[in-house]
Amino acid sequence: MDSMKSTPSTQTMKTQSTGLHGQIAGKTRLCTVGKSGSGLTYLGYDIVELAEHCEFEEVAYLLLNGELPNASQLNAFQEKLMALRELPESLCRILETLPADSHPMGVMRTGVSALGDLEPELNFSQQKEVAYRLLAVLPAICVYWYRFSHDGVRVPTQTSEPTIGGHFLAMLNDEGISDLHRKVMHSSLILYAEHEFNASTFTARVCASTLSDMHSCVSAAIGALKGPLHGGANEAAMDMIEQWNSPDEAEAGILSMLERKEKIMGFGHAVYRESDPRNAVIKKWSQSLAEEVGDTVLYPISERCEAVMWREKKLFCNADFFHASAYHFMGIPTKLFTPIFVMSRITGWAAHVFEQRADNRIIRPSADYIGPEARSLVPLTQRTH
Ligand SMILES: CC(C)(COP(=O)(O)OP(=O)(O)OC[C@H]1O[C@@H](n2cnc3c(N)ncnc32)[C@H](O)[C@@H]1OP(=O)(O)O)[C@@H](O)C(=O)NCCC(=O)NCCS
Known part of the structure; x- marks a missing residue:
């Protein structure tokens, strides 16, 4: 296996293990x-x-x-x-x-x-x-x-x-x-x-x-x-913020989650590096809805999470984070x-x-093979493992 480390095929394999991020996989006008x-x-x-x-x-x-x-x-x-x-x-x-x-x-x-x-x-x-x-x-x-x-x-x-x-x-x-x-x-x-x-x-x-x-x-x-790394993040964010009773509790909670190297749902993005443009829009609506229902807990907790995540990890809210409180304030389960x-x-x-x-052609990428070397088939009755 050592000799494989420097081959071009393992360099490609390393790229593929990054989830195809940054690779152009087609065209769109949308x-x-x-x-x-x-x-x-x-x-x-x-x-x-x-x-x-x-x-x-x-x-x-x-x-x-x-x-x-x-x-x-x-x-x-x-x-x-x-x-x-x-x-x-x-x-x-x-x-x-x-x-x-x-x-x-x-x-x-x-x-x-x-x-x-x-x-x-x-x-x-x-x-x-x-x-x-x-x-x-x-x-x-x-x-x-x-x-x-x-x-x-x-x-x-x-x-x-x-x-x-x-x-x-x-x-x-x-x-x-x-x-x-x-x-x-x-x-x-x-x-x-x-x-x-x-x-x-x-x-x-x-x-x-x-x-x-x-x-x-x-x-x-x-x-x-x-999957929770994609659409499920708004629900996971809600489950997280509603377990806390105050911004201070939320800050302590976030810090200990980061210490345990846990992912904080509703933060970060595979493409955006500094902010998600959708966040400012939904955050504003979440604030209006908080005023409408007289919330003094969930919205301040959400704001504190945002501040702590930026301070500690330079990670920003994606579209999902303030959607959690906004939907909650509208009474959506x-x-x-x-x-x-x-x-x-x-x-x-x-x-x-x-x-x-x-403009179709079947999407069929290739993989770098990392399995066993070619080997001979042992008949069923002779297999000892
Ligand atoms: C969206 C997501 C999957 C992008 O993953 P990604 O492209 O691999 O993220 P990055 O390359 O920017 O990650 C950089 C570092 O920040 C960390 N990080 C990213 N998002 C994080 C989060 N939400 N909480 C804690 N740490 C996070 C990564 O673990 C990585 O740390 P490492 O270098 O020590 O491994 C990831 O940010 C995530 O899991 N977020 C939470 C789920 C979520 O909200 N999904 C909805 C997306 S719209």
């Missing part, structure tokens, strides 16, 4: 991460501007159609999505069989997968319709299962709320939505909609490159997003945080599937 303006753009538009001025449906339309809609296009798009919200009866029955302690991301994956059999994408000319259907139906997949398994209620999957974020909250809470909550949901869904070749999007593209169907690509992506990410990122995933299909 998004830049860490390159210009605030550091994150969708089809040339700065994320901060989009989050400040747009409704989520405008950004969904942008990603799925390549341009922002005008007012009548937006109206027609929202009406179309509203008409596509109902769950098929058979999907309701499937969701009813999933236990209350299922992982909600597993429920989302199962819902999308089942829909792929109930309403298959028969050819790629249907891809946009399929993407619209998924965008419209994902909040209901999540909340129908949640309310049935936790409250014993078969919640109606149609509401009068015209927006996706409002519709999700209305199904969850059986009540009207405040303007503040509607706005926060727009911003949050916009921030999560797209992020270049992140793990789940790359998974979707790999699946698309085999010419598989949209539901398979999205199910695969949900599986990748489920922690286990539904990551499914909201799915309701948003479906737009980016679908747009990447369109892009992959439009």
